[in-house]
Amino acid sequence: MKDFLLSTQDGQFRSDARDFLQRELGPRAAAIEDREEWGEVKAVIKALGEGGYLKLMFQDLYQGSLSAPGLTHAVILSEEAAALSYAFETTIATATSCAYPLHRYAQPEVRDQYLAGIVNGSEIGAICVTEQNVGSDSAGMQTTIVFDSATNEWVINGFKRYISNASVADTYIVYGISNPDVAPQKGMSAIVVPKGTKGIRFPRTYNFMGRRGCIVGEVEFTNCRVPANHLLGQVNEGFKIMLSMFNFERVILGGSGLGVARSAFEIARRHAQQRVSFGQKLGCKQLIWNSISEMSWRIDAAELITYRAAKLYDSGHLSPKELMKPASMAKLCSTEAATFCADATVQILGGDGLTKQFGRAEQIYRDARALTIVGGTTEMVKYLIASVDLPEIKINL
Structure with missing residues (x-):
């Protein structure tokens, strides 16, 4: 396919x-x-x-x-x-x-x-959204972005966590509340903060079960000041920017899931054709060929949905709101395919799937587990899909 x-x-x-x-x-x-x-x-x-x-x-x-x-x-x-x-x-x-x-x-x-x-690859960027009580739901965002007219600067205060490239990035896009008197969706702004800005600190990096080599950690802003022109778009339009960024990110995650799923599938497919058990190749066993076939169709389905979303995005005909459903479906199908394939591959390999000495299966298993969480959990993207399909009712999270 x-x-x-x-x-x-x-x-x-x-x-x-x-x-x-x-x-x-x-x-x-x-x-x-x-x-x-x-x-x-x-x-x-x-x-x-x-x-x-x-x-x-x-x-x-x-x-x-x-x-x-x-x-x-x-x-x-x-x-x-x-x-x-x-x-x-x-x-x-x-x-x-x-x-x-x-x-x-x-x-x-x-x-x-x-x-x-x-x-050009000489610098790294990062996105600062997640907080202690903020992930896909931005309503609890505590980070503030306040304009100081006396100095013509924006002042950022807040604490972000689970930030990819924290401490190693050169440029940070930070989301925060600029108008606390309205709903967060109408009072959020996005600001550019360079790494060397006074008041930015990186308390710690996290040690994850997978994705080793990817630096993820915390970013703290204390009276962090940047010039007025570092605002992205217009004041209080940060939620609109975030929405368009999430669509982009979720389709990209569709590609990530496909890559992980494909690498797991190739290991399982090769093993099933080489390993002999009870006098037969492992792939001759019904339970094994069932797993192989399910991995295969899940990957093909995810591929079709992901590249459909990418093509829709590139067509330029859909608004961010219209892109939300296909982008969410791409993220959902591909990341679920990745976790399924990673788990099935370890099971097919048995003990060999649990050890580094016999290849990448255990690494892929650990890496894949993050995919259904980052960029909007499986539960969140299902909500987004359903909210489009059920327009006449208000779904409660």
């Missing part, structure tokens, strides 16, 4: 991206996983930037062979990267998610100052 929705040019881009990542990321993937070497992550990001791969979402900046670069190609890149190292792919996906609102909503002088380094 591969590339059913993709053009010949899209397919050639996949082949080129796969070769590039096999050459640049493949030899470094073990060091990223086993020793969490950030220098290896940075080296691949730099190579991607120099190769033009981080400009795929920005047609005015892109100078490669694609006639119409867009989210479809960013998803292909994420899929191919995640197949080799989901930890690494998380880093570039986050950086791209930071570049997107910079490119679309920043004032020209701010965009020129911070975007170039991210898309």
Whole structure:
């Protein structure tokens, strides 16, 4: 089913991206996983930037062979990267998610100052949304963004957690409440904060069960001041920016899930055709071929839904609200496929699936578990889908 929705040019881009990542990321993937070497992550990001791969979402900046670069190609890149190292792919996906609102909503002088380094691979970006009581639900956001007219600056105070690239990013897109007297959706703003700004601190990084080599941690803002022109879009329009960013992020996560699912499936498929048990190849057993077939159809279904969402996005005909459902479905189907395939692969491999000495199955299992949580949990994206399908009632979360 591969590339059913993709053009010949899209397919050639996949082949080129796969070769590039096999050459640049493949030899470094073990060091990223086993020793969490950030220098290896940075080296691949730099190579991607120099190769033009981080400009795929920005047609005015892109100078490669694609006639119409867009989210479809960013998803292909994420899929191919995640197949080799989901930890690494998380880093570039986050950086791209930071570049997107910079490119679309920043004032020209701010965009020129911070975007170039991210898309050429010399710098890293981060997005600051999540708080102690804030994930997909922004109503409890405590971070404040207040304008000081005396100094013509925005002042940020708040605490963010589970922030990918925290402490290693050069540029942070921060969401906070700028008008506490209205609903958060109408009183939220987004601001650009460079790493060296006084008042920004990184209390700690987290130690996760998977995605080793991906740096995730906390970011604290204490009377952190940035110039007035660092506001993205208009004041109190941060929720609109966040919504468009979430659509982008969820389709990208569809590619991430596909890459993880595909890498697990290949391990299981190979093992089922080689391992002999009770005088027969393992794949001859009904329970095994049932698992293999279910992995296969889940991957194909997720692929169709994910690339449909990417193509819809690239068409430019749908509003962020209209894109919410296909983007949520892409995220749901692909990440659920990834966790299913990772679990089934470990089960098919038995003891070999639990040990590093016999390959990547255990790593993929640990990595995959994050996919149904980050970027909107499975439960949250199901709510978003249902809210579109049931427009005449108000669904309670």
